[in-house]
Amino acid sequence: MRNEQFTFVTLDESASEHISAPQYSYWRSVFRKFFSSKVTIVIMIVAVTVVGFSMIYPLFSDYSPVKAPNINNLDMWFNKPSLKFWFGTDDKGNSLFDAVWAGLRVSILIAAISTVITTVVGVAVGAFWGYSKKIDRLMMEVYNIISNVPFQLLVIIIMYVIGRGFWQLIFALSITSWLGTAYFIRIQVMIIRDREHNLASRCLGTPMYRMILRNILPYMISVIVTLVSRDIPAFISLEVFLSYLGIGLNQSTPSIGRMISSYNSFMINYPYLFWLPVVTLAIVTISLYVVGQALADASDPKTHM
Amino acid sequence: MEKNVILSARDIVVNFRVRSRILTAIRNVSVDLIEGETLAIVGESGSGKSVLTKTFTAMLDENGTVSQGKIFFEGRDLLTIKNNKEWEQIRGAKIATVFQDPMTSLNPIRTIGSQITEVIIKHQKKSKGEAKNMAIDLMNKVGIADAEERFDEYPFQYSGGMRQRIVIAIALACHPKILICDEPTTALDVTIQAQIIELIKSLQKDFGFTTVYITHDLGVVASVADKVAVMYAGQIVEYGTVEDIFYDSKHPYTWALLSSLPQLGIKGQFLFSIPGTPPSLYNEVKGDAFAPRNPFALKIDYEEEPPFFQISETHFAKTWLLDPRAPKTEMPEFIRNLHDKISKKVAVGGDFYVQ
Amino acid sequence: MSNKVLLSLRDVQVTFDVGHKKKFVAVSDVNFDIYEGETFALVGESGSGKTTIGRAIVRINETSHGDILYDGKKINGKLSKADDVEVIRNIQMIFQDPAASLNERATIDYIVSEGLINFKLFENDEDRRAKVRKALADVGLLAEHMTRYPHEFSGGQRQRIGIARALIMEPKLVVADEPISALDVSIRAQVLNLLKELQNKKNLTYLFIAHDLSVVRFISDRIAVIHLGRIVELAETEELFKHPLHPYTKSLLSAVPLPDPIYERGKKLFKYDESVHDYSILKPGFIEVKKGHFVWANEVEADQYKKELKK
Numbered sequence: 001m002r003n004e005q006f007t008f009v010t011l012d013e014s015a016s017e018h019i020s021a022p023q024y025s026y027w028r029s030v031f032r033k034f035f036s037s038k039v040t041i042v043i044m045i046v047a048v049t050v051v052g053f054s055m056i057y058p059l060f061s062d063y064s065p066v067k068a069p070n071i072n073n074l075d076m077w078f079n080k081p082s083l084k085f086w087f088g089t090d091d092k093g094n095s096l097f098d099a100v101w102a103g104l105r106v107s108i109l110i111a112a113i114s115t116v117i118t119t120v121v122g123v124a125v126g127a128f129w130g131y132s133k134k135i136d137r138l139m140m141e142v143y144n145i146i147s148n149v150p151f152q153l154l155v156i157i158i159m160y161v162i163g164r165g166f167w168q169l170i171f172a173l174s175i176t177s178w179l180g181t182a183y184f185i186r187i188q189v190m191i192i193r194d195r196e197h198n199l200a201s202r203c204l205g206t207p208m209y210r211m212i213l214r215n216i217l218p219y220m221i222s223v224i225v226t227l228v229s230r231d232i233p234a235f236i237s238l239e240v241f242l243s244y245l246g247i248g249l250n251q252s253t254p255s256i257g258r259m260i261s262s263y264n265s266f267m268i269n270y271p272y273l274f275w276l277p278v279v280t281l282a283i284v285t286i287s288l289y290v291v292g293q294a295l296a297d298a299s300d301p302k303t304h305m
Numbered sequence: 306m307e308k309n310v311i312l313s314a315r316d317i318v319v320n321f322r323v324r325s326r327i328l329t330a331i332r333n334v335s336v337d338l339i340e341g342e343t344l345a346i347v348g349e350s351g352s353g354k355s356v357l358t359k360t361f362t363a364m365l366d367e368n369g370t371v372s373q374g375k376i377f378f379e380g381r382d383l384l385t386i387k388n389n390k391e392w393e394q395i396r397g398a399k400i401a402t403v404f405q406d407p408m409t410s411l412n413p414i415r416t417i418g419s420q421i422t423e424v425i426i427k428h429q430k431k432s433k434g435e436a437k438n439m440a441i442d443l444m445n446k447v448g449i450a451d452a453e454e455r456f457d458e459y460p461f462q463y464s465g466g467m468r469q470r471i472v473i474a475i476a477l478a479c480h481p482k483i484l485i486c487d488e489p490t491t492a493l494d495v496t497i498q499a500q501i502i503e504l505i506k507s508l509q510k511d512f513g514f515t516t517v518y519i520t521h522d523l524g525v526v527a528s529v530a531d532k533v534a535v536m537y538a539g540q541i542v543e544y545g546t547v548e549d550i551f552y553d554s555k556h557p558y559t560w561a562l563l564s565s566l567p568q569l570g571i572k573g574q575f576l577f578s579i580p581g582t583p584p585s586l587y588n589e590v591k592g593d594a595f596a597p598r599n600p601f602a603l604k605i606d607y608e609e610e611p612p613f614f615q616i617s618e619t620h621f622a623k624t625w626l627l628d629p630r631a632p633k634t635e636m637p638e639f640i641r642n643l644h645d646k647i648s649k650k651v652a653v654g655g656d657f658y659v660q
Numbered sequence: 661m662s663n664k665v666l667l668s669l670r671d672v673q674v675t676f677d678v679g680h681k682k683k684f685v686a687v688s689d690v691n692f693d694i695y696e697g698e699t700f701a702l703v704g705e706s707g708s709g710k711t712t713i714g715r716a717i718v719r720i721n722e723t724s725h726g727d728i729l730y731d732g733k734k735i736n737g738k739l740s741k742a743d744d745v746e747v748i749r750n751i752q753m754i755f756q757d758p759a760a761s762l763n764e765r766a767t768i769d770y771i772v773s774e775g776l777i778n779f780k781l782f783e784n785d786e787d788r789r790a791k792v793r794k795a796l797a798d799v800g801l802l803a804e805h806m807t808r809y810p811h812e813f814s815g816g817q818r819q820r821i822g823i824a825r826a827l828i829m830e831p832k833l834v835v836a837d838e839p840i841s842a843l844d845v846s847i848r849a850q851v852l853n854l855l856k857e858l859q860n861k862k863n864l865t866y867l868f869i870a871h872d873l874s875v876v877r878f879i880s881d882r883i884a885v886i887h888l889g890r891i892v893e894l895a896e897t898e899e900l901f902k903h904p905l906h907p908y909t910k911s912l913l914s915a916v917p918l919p920d921p922i923y924e925r926g927k928k929l930f931k932y933d934e935s936v937h938d939y940s941i942l943k944p945g946f947i948e949v950k951k952g953h954f955v956w957a958n959e960v961e962a963d964q965y966k967k968e969l970k971k
Contacts, residue, residue, distance in 0.1 A: 006631045009602045024809050026765065196760040200825070203718050204775040205748040218765035301764060301811075349846050465706075494705035495871060499915035499929055521845045524874070524917030528924040547921045565849045566919050570878035575856065578849030582814065647920040650877075650901070 026301065034298035040291070047287035054104040054284075058254075063098035066252050070094065078270050087276050090259075091266070100277050103256035104284060106249065110166065111235035114173040115228055121174070122181025123224060127212045129182055130189025143183055151176055155238070156247055164250045169242070173235055181227055188223050189216055222299040229292015233285035240281065256281055309340040311482060311515050312361065312400075317374035319356055319365065319539075326587050330356045330369070332539040338483065343509065343516040345530035345547070347523065347562075351583050352536040354519045358485045360384075362396045379482075398428045401476035405488040407468035411460040417444075418456035421475050428479040443474040446511070448504060466497035470504065477512060484509075485517045490525070502528055523566060527551060532619070535559050538583055538594035545620035551643055554636060555614075555622040557601045563640040568647050577639070593625070601626060601634055666833055666865050667694040667717065667751075672726035672736075674712050686712045687889040689956075690726070691946050694833070699859070699866040701880035701897075703873060703912070709889040710869045711756075714835045717867070718753045719744075730833070745779065752826035756838040758818035762810040768821055769806040772796065775829045795828040796821075798861075799854060816847035820854065827858060835867045840875065852879060873916050877901055882952075885909045891946065895953040905955050905965040908932045937961070 035041060070076035070093025079089040087096035129139045158172040192198065198215050206215070242248035243257025256277050263273040297303055319331035331353045338344055346354040359365050361376060361383070376383040379399070386392055404410050412420060421440040425431055431439065437456070444452035447470040460468055469489060476484060486505065490498035506529065509516055518529050526533055526547065533550040535543040535558065543556040554560060563569075564577040581598040584590060593599070596606040603625050605611075614627035626634050672690040675683050687709035694700045704710040715721040716736065717728055728736040735747050752775075755761035762771055772792045775781070782788035793803045799820040810818055819839060826834060836855065840848040856879065859866060870876050876883060877897055884894040885908065893906040904910045911932035918924060937944070942958035949955055949965045957965060 006603050006605060006625065006628065008632070009596075009604055009607065023807065024812055026809075196755050196757055197763045199715075199720055200753070200755055200761050200822070201763070201774060202720060203748070203753050204825070204829070205745065205778040206774060207778070210778075214766060214770070215763055218763075350844050495873070496705060496911055496915040496932070499917070500931075502917070503929060522917070523919040524924075527919045527921045528917040528927075530921075551919065551921050562846075563919075565846065567849075567872075567874040567878045568919060572878065575853045576849040576878065578853060579846050644920050644922050647918055648923050651918070651923070 024304075026304075029301075029304040030295075030298045033303055034294055037294065040294040043287050043290045044294075046283065047291050050104075050280075050284050050287065051108060054101050054108055058098070058102040058105045061095075061098040061102065063094065063102045063254065064252065065099075065254050065258075068092040068094060078273075080270075081272055081276070088270075088272050090263075090273060096273065096276060099254060099259060100256065100280050102254035103259055103277070104280065106166065106254055107236045107239050107256055107281075108284070110170055110173070110239050111232045114170050114177070114235050115231045117170070117174040118177040118181050118231060119224065119228055121178040122227075123185050123217075123220070125178070126182035126185025127189055127216055127220075128208075130186035131193055131208060131212055131216065136186070139182075139186070143179065146179055147183070151180075152238070152241075155242065156245075159242065159247050164248060166249060166253055169239060169248050173238065177231070177235075181231075184227065185220065185223070188220055192216065192219055222296050225292060225299050226296040229289055229296060232292070233289045236281070236285055308342075310337045311340040311378070312338040313377040314357075314360070315375045315377070317357065317360060317376070318372050319353075319360060320370055320372050321366070322368040323587075329586050329589075330539055331360070332586075332590070333373075334539070334541055336534055336541060336544070338515050338517065339532065340482075340515050341509075341513060342531040343518055343529050344532045344534060345518045345520060345526040346534045346536060347520055347526050348536035349521065349583060351538075351586075353539040354536050355487055357536070358402070358487065358517055358519060361483070361485065362400050362402060363389075363392045364396070364402070397424060397476075397481070398479045399481050400483045400485065401479070401481040402485040402487060403469075403472050403476050403489045405491050407465060407472050407492075408460065410472045411468060413460050416457050416459055417463065417471055421471070421478055424475055424478045440474075440478070443478060444471070446508065447471070447474045447477075448500075449474075465493055466501065469493060469497075469501055473501075473505065473508070477508060477514075480512060481514055483515045483517065485519070487519045488521070489518075491520070491522075498525075505529070523551075523562065535562070538590065539586055540594065540623065542595065542624070543622040545616070545622075549617070549620040553616075553620070554640075555616055555620075555627060556624045557599045557626070558595050559622075560601075560637055560640060561598075563643065564637060568650065569639065569643075593623075603631060662696045664696045665693045666696045666731060667867070668727075668729040669693075669713075669717075670727045670729070672713070672716065672728060673724050674709070674716050674721055675724040685889060687716075687886075688725075689946065690891055692884055692891065692894055694865060694867060696832075696865055697863060698881040699868055699879055701868045701870060701876045701883045702886060703870055703876055703883055704886035705871055705912075707888070708886045710871075710886050711837055712889075713886070714753065714837045714867065714869050717835055718751055719747060748775070749779070749829055750831050751833045751835065752829050752831040754819075754822055754826050754834060754836045754839045757842045758815045758822060759842070761822050762818055764810050766809075767806065768796070768808055768810070771810070771821060772806075772825045772828055774825065781829075791828060792824075795824040798827065798858065799824045814847075815843050816850055819843060819847075819851055823851075823854065823858070827862070827864075830862075831864070833865045833867065835869070837869045838871065839868075841871065848875070855879075873912065885912065890956055891954075892956045893954065894946075899950075899953055903953075903969055905949065905953070905968060906957070907936060 073093055076089055076093030077091060079085055081088040085095050085097060087100060090096050090099060129135050154176045155172045159168065162168045162171065198211065201211055201215055239248055240257035240260065243255040244261040248257060249255045259277045260274065266273045315335045317331050317334045318329065321328040321330055334357060346357065348354050356365065360371050371384055374384065383395065418437065418440055421443060422433065422436040425436040425439055426433070441452045441456060444456070449455055449467060449470060463471065490501050493501065502525065505516065520526060530547045533545060533547050534541045535550065535556065537558050543550065543554060543559050550559060554563065561579045565579065567576065570576045579598055584594050592608050593606040593611055596602045599606065605625050611623050611625040613621045613623050615621055625631055669690050669692050673688040674686045676686055678684045690713060702710045702713060712721055716723050719735070723736040727734050730747065730751065739747065769792055772795055773788055776788055776791060782791060792806060796803065796805060801817065801820055801824070813821065839855070840851050843851060852875065858864060868876065868880055880897050882894065882896050883900050884891050885906070886892065887908045893900065893904065893909045900909065901913065904913055911930050914930035939958060942960055944956055944958040946954050947957055947962045949962055950969055955962065955965055
C-alpha cells in the first residue's frame with residue numbers, strides 16, 4: 001500500500017436514477033411465465049392437438065348420427081378397436097372414432113361460444129356493478145332473487161320450453177351463467193375499488209368508464225382467465241350431462257353425452273364403446289383446465305417478479 | 306467487572322439463491338452479545354440486520370444458507386446443528402424473537418391464552434392448569450389488564466399495542482436467555498411504542514435476558530441500547546457503546562446517519578440526505594461498499610476493503626480513515642456536541658421532562 | 661406565509677356507516693384555517709382521524725356536518741360540475757404508500773398524465789408529453805422513465821412519481837398524507853427536501869399529515885394535534901413544542917425518543933390519562949388561550965392553561 005492511496009476522491013453526487021433493467025412488458029412476462037414449466041407446455045400441446053383435431057377432422061369424416069351406411073351389415077357392428085377402425089365401430093356400424101370427434105366438436109363449440117357470451121356480458125355487468133354503489137343496490141336485489149334458483153334446474157326448464165338444439169343449448173347455458181360471473185367480478189372489483197391508486201385517480205377526476213377500463217379491468221385478467229378455464233370444462237360437462245339425460249341436443253346432432261348414455265348398457269360386452277368416449281372427453285376437459293389455470297397464474301403480475 | 310459473552314458469532318457469511326443469482330446478504334460479520342446488555346443493530350433496509358439475527362435461530366428463508374462462520378452459544382457451535390428437532394430446543398426456549406407485525410405473528414383463529422400455553426406446554430412440559438396460571442401471570446407482567454377474562458379472547462379483539470405485548474409474553478414464556486426484537490415497534494403508534502420500549506426494559510431487569518434490538522430509528526437506539534452495531538451492505542461498519550456511537554463516532558456512514566437526523570435540521574434549510582442508493586449485493590463488492598456515497602472516500606476505499614480499527618476497548622470502526630496514513634479527519638461540525646444541540650430544543654420546565 | 665386564508669374548516673364532522681344503521685363518528689368539531697404559502701401539519705396517531713380530514717378536503721370522503729371553504733367558497737357537499745373541476749385543479753393529494761398509490765398496470769406516462777387527460781389540459785400529444793417530461797424533471801426523474809411501470813422503481817422514486825402526478829395539475833393547495841412514513845429512513849430526507857424545493861418554486865401551500873413529530877417540527881409553520889377525531893391543540897410549531905398545554909400533546913411529545921442517550925437515560929415517560937378531564941358540568945370547546953394557540957378545553961382547564969403559560 002502506498003501513501004498516495006490515502007488521498008480523497010471527489011464524490012460524484014449525481015445519484016444514478018437510470019434503470020438498467022430491460023423494459024418490462026406485461027404480456028411478454030405472462031408468456032415467459034407460462035412457458036417456464038415443461039409440464040404446462042406438454043399439456044398445452046395435448047390440448048391444442050385434441051381441440052384442433054376435433055374441429056378439423058369431423059369436417060372430413062362425413063359422420064352424422066342419422067346416417068348409417070353400414071346399418072344392414074351386421075359384420076360392421078361392434079368391431080373392437082383395430083388398425084382399420086382405431087376406436088372400433090358402434091351399434092350402427094359407424095366408426096366410433098368419427099363419432100367421438102364429431103361429438104367432441106359440438107361439445108367444445110357449445111362450451112366456447114357459451115363461455116364467450118357469459119364472460120363478456122358477465123364482466124361488463126360485474127365491473128359496473130362492483131364499482132358503482134347505486135348499481136350495486138339495484139343488482140343485489142335482482143341477484144338475491146335469481147340466485148336462489150338452482151342453476152341446472154333452470155337450464156333444464158329453459159330447454160324444455162325452447163326445445164332441444166345447438167343454439168338453444170347455448171342460449172340456455174349463457175343466460176343462466178352470466179349472473180354468476182358478474183357477481184364474482186363484482187366482488188373482485190369491490191376488493192380493489194378503494195385501493196389508494198384508485199382513490200388517487202378519483203382525486204384527479206377520472207370518470208367511471210376510464211376507471212373501469214384502466215384501473216380495474218387490467219387487474220382482473222388473471223381472475224377472468226381463471227373463470228374461463230373453469231367455465232369451458234364446466235360447460236362441456238354440462239352439455240354432456242344434459243344430453244345424457246336426453247334433454248340437450250336433438251337426435252341429428254352428434255353428442256358425446258348421448259353416446260355415453262346409450263353405450264352405458266354395453267359396458268360389460270363392449271366396454272370400449274363406453275370408455276373411449278369417456279376417456280377422450282376427460283383428456284379434453286382436464287387439459288383445457290390445466291392450461292387455463294397455468295395461464296391464470298401467469299397473468300397474475302405477482303408471479304412475474 | 307468481567308462481563309460474560311453469552312453468544313459469539315464469528316465470520317458469518319449468508320447467501321441467498323434468487324432465481325439463478327446469488328445474493329450475499331451478510332459479508333463476514335462477527336459480533337459478541339454481552340450477557341444482560343442490550344445490543345441495538347441499526348441500518349437501512351437491505352443492510353442485513355434482520356438476516357443476521359435470523360441465523361441465530363435458523364430462521365432464514367428457504368433459499369438462504371449460512372455458507373461460512375460459527376455461532377458459539379452455551380458451549381457449542383449452533384451452525385453445526387442440522388436437524389430441526391434440536392433447533393426447536395433452542396428457538397423459542399433459549400433464543401426468542403419478537404417480530405414487527407403482531408397480527409401475522411399471532412394465529413388469528415386461536416385464543417390468545419392457548420397460544421401462550423402452547424409454548425409453555427411444549428417447552429416446559431407443564432400441565433394445562435399450570436400452564437394457564439403461568440400464562441395469566443405473564444399477561445399481567447406484560448401489562449394486560451383483566452388478564453383472566455381476556456385469556457380466552459382472540460387476537461382481533463386486541464389492539465395493536467396489546468397484541469405486541471402478547472407476542473412479547475409468548476417470547477418470554479420459557480425464560481429465554483436472548484430476546485431478539487426485530488423492529489417490534491415500527492408498526493405501532495409513538496405512544497404505544499414508548500410503552501413497549503419501557504416494558505421490554507423493565508422485563509429485562511426482572512427476567513435478566515440479553516436483548517438484541519433491530520431498528521432504523523436512532524431515537525429508539527438512544528433509548529434502549531447499551532451497545533450499538535451499525536450495519537451497511539451486509540457488514541458491521543462501526544461497533545461501540547451507545548455513547549461512542551452518538552458522541553464520538555468514527556465511520557463516515559455513522560456520520561451520515563447522524564447528519565440526517567431531523568432534530569438537527571434547521572428551519573428553512575434543506576435536510577442532509579445521503580445521495581445514491583446502497584450497492585447491489587448480487588455482485589461482489591470491491592473495496593469499501595460505502596465508497597460511492599462517501600464524501601470522505603479515499604482512493605484506497607475503492608480498491609481494498611478496510612479492516613476493523615480499534616479505537617477503545619469497546620469501540621471499533623471499519624474505515625480507512627483510521628489508518629495512520631490517512632489524512633486527519635474530524636467528525637463533521639454539524640454533528641458535534643449532539644447532546645447540547647438536541648436537549649436545547651427540548652421544552653424547559655413542565656412536569657414531564659426530567660433534565 | 662401571507663395573511664390570506666386559503667382553506668378553512670368550520671365545525672367539520674365526518675361520519676361512516678358501519679353496517680345496520682350503526683354510525684361511526686370519525687372526526688368532529690374540526691376548526692382550523694390554513695394560510696396561503698404555509699406548511700400546516702396535522703399530527704395524530706392511527707385512528708385519530710387525520711387521514712379522514714385530508715380525504716374530506718379532496719372530496720374522497722363526505723362530510724356529515726360543517727363547511728370546508730377554499731378561497732371563501734364552500735367545497736364540501738354537492739358541487740356543480742364546474743366547481744368540482746375547480747376543486748380538482750386547485751387541491752391535490754399525495755398519498756402515503758408508494759407501493760399502493762400507483763396503478764401497477766399503467767406506464768408512468770399515463771399515471772402522470774391522468775389529470776391532464778381528464779380535463780384535456782393539453783393541445784396535442786406532443787404537448788402532453790412535454791408537460792410530463794417537465795413534471796418528472798421537477799422531481800428528479802428522467803424522461804426515459806415514462807415508458808416504465810411502477811414496480812421497476814424504488815420506494816422513493818415511486819413517491820416522487822406520485823408527487824409529479826399531483827403537481828402537474830398546478831394546484832395551490834397540496835394535501836400530503838404521510839408522504840414519507842412508508843419510505844426508508846435515508847430516503848425520507850430526499851423527499852422532504854424535494855417537497856420544500858417545490859414549495860419554494862411554485863408557491864405551494866401544504867397540509868402535511870403525519871405522525872412523526874420530529875419531522876413535523878422541522879418542516880411545519882403551525883401544527884394541529886388530533887386525538888380520537890378531535891383537534892386537541894393548535895399552535896405555531898415552536899410554541900407547541902416549547903409550551904404544550906393539552907395533556908395528550910404532552911404525552912405525544914414525551915413519547916418521541918430523542919437520539920440523545922444522555923437525555924433518554926434520565927427521561928420519564930408522561931402518560932396521558934383521559935380521566936383528568938371532567939366534562940360533566942362545563943362542556944369543552946376550542947379555546948384560544950393565547951394568540952394563535954388553541955386548546956380543546958372547558959373554562960376551568962383553559963384558566964389552568966393560561967396560568968401555565970404565564971410561568
